[in-house]
Amino acid sequence: MILGGICTRHCGFCAVPTGQGEALRHDEPERVAFAAKELGLRYVVVTSVTRDDLADEGAEHYARTIQAVKREIPGSHVEVLTPDFHSREELVRRVVEAEPEVFDHNLETVERLQPTVRPQADYHRSLRTLEIAKRLAPRRVTKSGLMLGLGETVPEILDAGRHLLSVGASILTLGQYLQPNMQSLEVQEYVTPEKFEDLSRKLRAMGFEKVVAGAYVRSSYHARETFSDLGDAQTCGNSETSTSI
């Protein structure tokens, strides 16, 4: 996770400390790349806090981190899970032009629940961010994710899936929301494995190339395998649904 440990937003589900953004460490991209190399990683998922306080919202830092990892580990793949960048095309462009293999931005929840779950975000703005990333690099994989168990209904989940497909997302993760502390939103439902499987099947039938669904699934869950499977699926003209429990 780059761009510091303090987020300038406060989402109802998230335990990351919120407040004034920290000073950027300008050598962070190189340090991340060095750490990834030391760990022997070949697939690196980079995410961050949201930095609404920075003029470029951290886009340049993302780009430099992607480039540093690729320089340090030739042949590596980088997936970024980014903030919405307020759908500013020049910022999304800066990240996309650094050539991450996967551009991920999470809707997190269905449209109705956005104001309580992500009060400083916006459902349609997030969709626009994904749309821009896909339009700027049509061959790039875009991905999103939803937490379940916050009170959403099945039709609302399927609507979110439809909206994500309309902006070109091809991978969707669905995981169980778990309350990280007493101040965060309460869990409304523990989703059964059968429901994850059923949703996964329906969303795949709607057009997602990969749906990774299960209680423990998070954005980076088996990210490398999901990306590789996607490549295999595209090669053989087939794709599949994964349910991870």
Ligand code: SF4
């Ligand atoms: S924007 Fe991201 S890091 Fe910040 S509070 Fe929301 S979920 Fe947490």
